[in-house]
Amino acid sequence: MIEPAVRVNDFEVDLDGKRVPILQAPLQAANMGEDADDAEQSEYLVRVRWLDTRPREHPAVSGGQGLFANQNVVAKLRHPSTLQRLRESFTTGDG
Numbered sequence: 001m002i003e004p005a006v007r008v009n010d011f012e013v014d015l016d017g018k019r020v021p022i023l024q025a026p027l028q029a030a031n032m033g034e035d036a037d038d039a040e041q042s043e044y045l046v047r048v049r050w051l052d053t054r055p056r057e058h059p060a061v062s063g064g065q066g067l068f069a070n071q072n073v074v075a076k077l078r079h080p081s082t083l084q085r086l087r088e089s090f091t092t093g094d095g
Helices: 080-092
Strands: 012-015 018-021
Touching: none
Parallel strands: none
Antiparallel strands: 012 018
């Protein structure tokens, strides 16, 4: 995490060299701004520093059974086989 979480209407992104509210950026989710003025119901966003990324054309890391899965948006990965699969995928570039 680079900055603490903030409500969606306070989160800014870099767009063409300028900081703009994410709700004005072209790649937002359709209902991300719903309840933005309600502290209890609003979406909250957190800025992170990506250690590694892949282009959209690169297949997602998958492995079927045995990988950790969680419906929460943020979770600390501790599952040994999932961590091993991710290490292998990001070290070799395979997905």
